[in-house]
Every structure is written in C-alpha cells, then in structure tokens.
Amino acid sequence: MPLRTDEDWRHGAVLLDSEHTRFALWAPDAYYVSVELEDGPSLAMLPQNNGWFVLELRCPVGSRYRFNIDDERQVPDPASRAQAGDVHAPSVVVDQAYHWEHPAWLGRPWHEAVIYELHVGLLGGYAEVEKHLSRLAQIGITAIELMPLAQFPGERNWGYDGVYPYAPQASYGSPEQLKHLIDTAHGHGLMVILDVVYNHFGPDGNYLGVYAKDFFREDLHTPWGAAIDFRRQEVRDFFIDNALMWLLEYRFDGLRLDAVHAINDPTFLQEFAHRVRQQITPSRHVWLNLENELNQASLLQQGFDAQWNDDGHNALHVLLTGEHDAYYADFAHEPTHKLARCLSQGFVYQGESNRHGHSRGQPSGHLPPSAFVLFLQNHDQIGNRAFGERLSQLCPAPALRAATTLLLLSPMIPLLFMGDEWAASEPFLFFTSHHGELADAVREGRRGEFADFPAFADEAQRQRIPDPNAQSTFDASRPSFAALSLDTDKGLDHQQWQALYQQLLDLRHQHIVPRLPDTWALGSQVLAEGAVTARWRMGDGSILRIDLNLGAQPVNIDADPLPSEHIIFASPSDAAELSRRGTLNPYTAIVSLTATDALEEQDDQ
Numbered sequence: 001m002p003l004r005t006d007e008d009w010r011h012g013a014v015l016l017d018s019e020h021t022r023f024a025l026w027a028p029d030a031y032y033v034s035v036e037l038e039d040g041p042s043l044a045m046l047p048q049n050n051g052w053f054v055l056e057l058r059c060p061v062g063s064r065y066r067f068n069i070d071d072e073r074q075v076p077d078p079a080s081r082a083q084a085g086d087v088h089a090p091s092v093v094v095d096q097a098y099h100w101e102h103p104a105w106l107g108r109p110w111h112e113a114v115i116y117e118l119h120v121g122l123l124g125g126y127a128e129v130e131k132h133l134s135r136l137a138q139i140g141i142t143a144i145e146l147m148p149l150a151q152f153p154g155e156r157n158w159g160y161d162g163v164y165p166y167a168p169q170a171s172y173g174s175p176e177q178l179k180h181l182i183d184t185a186h187g188h189g190l191m192v193i194l195d196v197v198y199n200h201f202g203p204d205g206n207y208l209g210v211y212a213k214d215f216f217r218e219d220l221h222t223p224w225g226a227a228i229d230f231r232r233q234e235v236r237d238f239f240i241d242n243a244l245m246w247l248l249e250y251r252f253d254g255l256r257l258d259a260v261h262a263i264n265d266p267t268f269l270q271e272f273a274h275r276v277r278q279q280i281t282p283s284r285h286v287w288l289n290l291e292n293e294l295n296q297a298s299l300l301q302q303g304f305d306a307q308w309n310d311d312g313h314n315a316l317h318v319l320l321t322g323e324h325d326a327y328y329a330d331f332a333h334e335p336t337h338k339l340a341r342c343l344s345q346g347f348v349y350q351g352e353s354n355r356h357g358h359s360r361g362q363p364s365g366h367l368p369p370s371a372f373v374l375f376l377q378n379h380d381q382i383g384n385r386a387f388g389e390r391l392s393q394l395c396p397a398p399a400l401r402a403a404t405t406l407l408l409l410s411p412m413i414p415l416l417f418m419g420d421e422w423a424a425s426e427p428f429l430f431f432t433s434h435h436g437e438l439a440d441a442v443r444e445g446r447r448g449e450f451a452d453f454p455a456f457a458d459e460a461q462r463q464r465i466p467d468p469n470a471q472s473t474f475d476a477s478r479p480s481f482a483a484l485s486l487d488t489d490k491g492l493d494h495q496q497w498q499a500l501y502q503q504l505l506d507l508r509h510q511h512i513v514p515r516l517p518d519t520w521a522l523g524s525q526v527l528a529e530g531a532v533t534a535r536w537r538m539g540d541g542s543i544l545r546i547d548l549n550l551g552a553q554p555v556n557i558d559a560d561p562l563p564s565e566h567i568i569f570a571s572p573s574d575a576a577e578l579s580r581r582g583t584l585n586p587y588t589a590i591v592s593l594t595a596t597d598a599l600e601e602q603d604d605q
Contacts, residue, residue: 012079038064087205107285140505143191154433161202191253200224230265254287273303295361311348369411388427398587405589
C-alpha cells in the first residue's frame, strides 16, 4: 500500500482497515526506528521529512507493539490509543468503530449547562459511573465532567500525571466501555465533558525527551519542568488531533482545558479553537472551557465558551469560612466588594495586582454571565487542602444553603463537585500510586506545600498530612452514596440536601435557562459585610434579582420591597416576608424575577 503524504499523517497507530495499520512517530532525534510487534517481527519504519518515521503493515486490531529507538530503547507509542496495562507496557492497536445507540444525539446548548465534575476511579470505573446517570439527570444535572483520563502510572491518580493523552486509563475500563458510558449518558440527556491536560506530561513514563527533544523548550520552565514547545507544528497537531479524537471518535460533548496559563503560546489556543470548530458539524453543540489563572477575557471571544471563575469561588470561600491563607489572601481585603464585582462583571481581577505584585486579568464586564463557570467546590479547591475537607465541614449549613442558592440560580453556569448535592462528608484528598524515589518525592513535596501555612508550621504537624501514595488515602476519598438511602437522621439530612438541589435546579430550568441567552448584568450593590444584591436583565427583558446575606448579622435593605408573586425562592422560607419589612436576616438568599410589564406597572404607580 502506498504511503500517504505528510499532511495526512496522524501521530500513533491508525487502523486503515480490519487488517492494516499505519504507524507514525515523530522522532527528529532518532536515526533508526522500528515497530516491534509483541507476537511478530521487528519492522523498520521509513524515515520521512521533518523527523517523521512511518510504516503501514498488516497488523490487526488488538496487536501489541512498541517502538524501538536506534536499537537502544523500546518505548510505548506517545499517541497510544490504549495501553496493555501501565505506562511502561506495550501499546495496543484499537478499532475506533463503535455501534452508537444514540447516533442522532447533537448535544445541548451552552446556556442549559449544569455541570457535575466527578472522578471516574473513585466511583469504580466507567461502568460504575453509568449507575449514577439516572439520578443525576433527575436532579437536574445536564452534563457530567470527567477528570482527566489520559493513561497515568499506577491505578490511582487525580489524572493530571497522565503521559499518554490518547489512551483512556486502562484501570477504569476499555475504550469500548468509555464509549458505552458516553452513549448511555446521551440516552439520559446528559452531555459529557472531558478534562484534558495539554500543558505538561506526568513525571513517570514520558519518553519523548529521548527521541523528540524539540517537543520541549529548555529555555522556558513551568511548575512541571521544561515547557512544551507549541512553536512546533508537530507539537500543536499532537494535541489538536487528540482533542478531535475525543470529540469525533468518542463523541465527547466538550473539553475543559486544564491550566492554559502554563501554555506559553497564545496562538496555539486560538488555532486550537478554530480547528476544533472547523471540524465539528455546525448542528452539534460542543463546549470548550478553560482554566486560566491569567483571566484572559479575550480568549472567551475566540472560540471558547467559558472559563472556570476561580475569582468567584475564592471570594465566596473567604466569606463562608473566614480563611485567608495562600491564594485566599488575594480576597481577604473587602471580600464582599469582590463578590459584588464578580456578580456584575465576571472576573474580580481585571488587571489589578495580586499579593505577589503581579498584574492579573483583563476587563470582563463586556462578557455575558454565561461566559463564567461558577462553583462552590471543585477537585482543586477541596483536594488542595491538607485534609481535603468539604464546605459542609467548614461553614454553617444555613450559610452553605444560601451560597448554593446563588450558585444554582445566578445566570453564571453552575458546576458541582461529586457529593456536593447531598453534602457528602467524605474528604477528597490528593492521591497517586507512585513508587520508589518518585513516591517519596511526591509525599514530601505535598507536605512541603503547606510549610507556609500557620497550622503546619511545625514538621510534626505536616507529617499528619495523608500520604498521597497510600491506598487508605484513595479509599478515604470515595463518596459514600449509600448515605442517601440510610433511614437515619444523618441519611435524612443528606436526602434533604439532595431535595434542595433538585428544587433549585427545577427552578433554574423553569425560570432561568429559557431566559438566559442575551442576559446582561445590571450591577450589584454591597449592603453590608457579607451581604450583596445583584440584578441582571434577562433575555426576555425581565429582571432577575438576588439578595444574599452570608454574614452572621441581619442587614437593612434599602432597595424596593419585593412583591411576593415575584419571589421564586427564599432561604429560609420566612426570608421573603422579613425582607419586605426591610431586613435581610443572616444566612439568607432571596431570588426574584420581575417581568418587564410588571416593572412598567410599578413605575406607573
């Protein structure tokens, strides 16, 4: 069979038909590369321009293989579609064909998004995640977001130590089981988002530096080592093709790009969004979200739907807990004003200096509220705590209920972390399954991260921090969903939390979602410490207003009293009546929606 042209090459092993596979490896530092089949011969690959080695041969689905570099080292395929075990095991030729039960699924528009972040490993693998889909859809979730699946070393990991971005983690199940999970989710009306890591590789199992040093740039470093060199087209294609594989072959409905502030080439992100949008059928809804500490609002007008709003979380967390260590120090001064700015303009930091004296952010007030993903908790904000405590252990329950009301009924896009919806008490700890010197380094590095925290100033205190590599650390992080069915006071409390989430999400889908397109903020006002009022003009012209008091003291309200028929939710239930008397009690949230004609009638009176 004739070789294809260089622009047709894709990294890795691509099945051409039931019996033939094309292997392609970009190895500019290698003189000789061969494909070594586990049950067959070693076959020399043909060198091509620009450091490529390519070979097409008779090789059926399921074949295991490695690449031999200069007869000196055998390595897995960096674009392996599946691994026969761990990161050092052979790669496997995969048939990407799959019989979809819901081939007509086109997704859901972004304004309908209610996202539920989860860790596949803690729930027991792809097949076990499926068992939660019906309940989540019933509550009002519209999308699940899977923490990274790229093959990582060992069986336990958050996923951010992945080294083979194309290979779904083998310990979670097969590629076919992952597709079945996605297909089943679509049957429940759920989108599926994948968290992808394109800013670094994990520390164990990455052999790219052996034969493709140009994949990295030694003149520029990130917290994870030498930066990935996105100036190289081969490198850009490696990640863009990976994104297209997840979206086209696995039919994921969206991607969340981790820590793009560590990608030191803004043109890559622009090309990424353009090429993805170009390849997606216009009738499909595909969501592209960012995590970006730089608060680059400009990217949200260049093909990306939204950014995780860490600023909003941080302001809320300080108000709920009083904590101001580490990055919370940037929100310790006037946190209520910062929350008010978040509700009216999106980002809090829009060019102001942070605690390190560095300017951070771009103006964001011109963006719609749906450009920001708001959350009370996520994997980072829980898991980066020494003991992984959740808000249900850190703040009064009435305050958490009020903040949850804001989260689920504001025009921003809400994100929950698994267990939020029933106030899970289990921690979410940082866990890995490294061995030897790397395990020691990760353990000590984890404990060293907290050396500047007053609570861990003493070495003996830091030794109490759970060992990331211990099986017990992983086991302690499993949410105990059984608590939802226990007929005990504690179980009933969890059921009440889930009922609250369902009630609020019912209201969101009934009142907020249909009006969300073309919604714009009208401004916010600080009422007192911990208390704000915010207003938005919805797409149909109605006015959404949220009065929130996260403080422990009652607050006088100067705003116009709310007619009872305009209030769609109040927590606690008597809050609306008290507000009409000019008082906003502690730990209170009141949400109202006023139609344009009602506003005009008020003005006439």
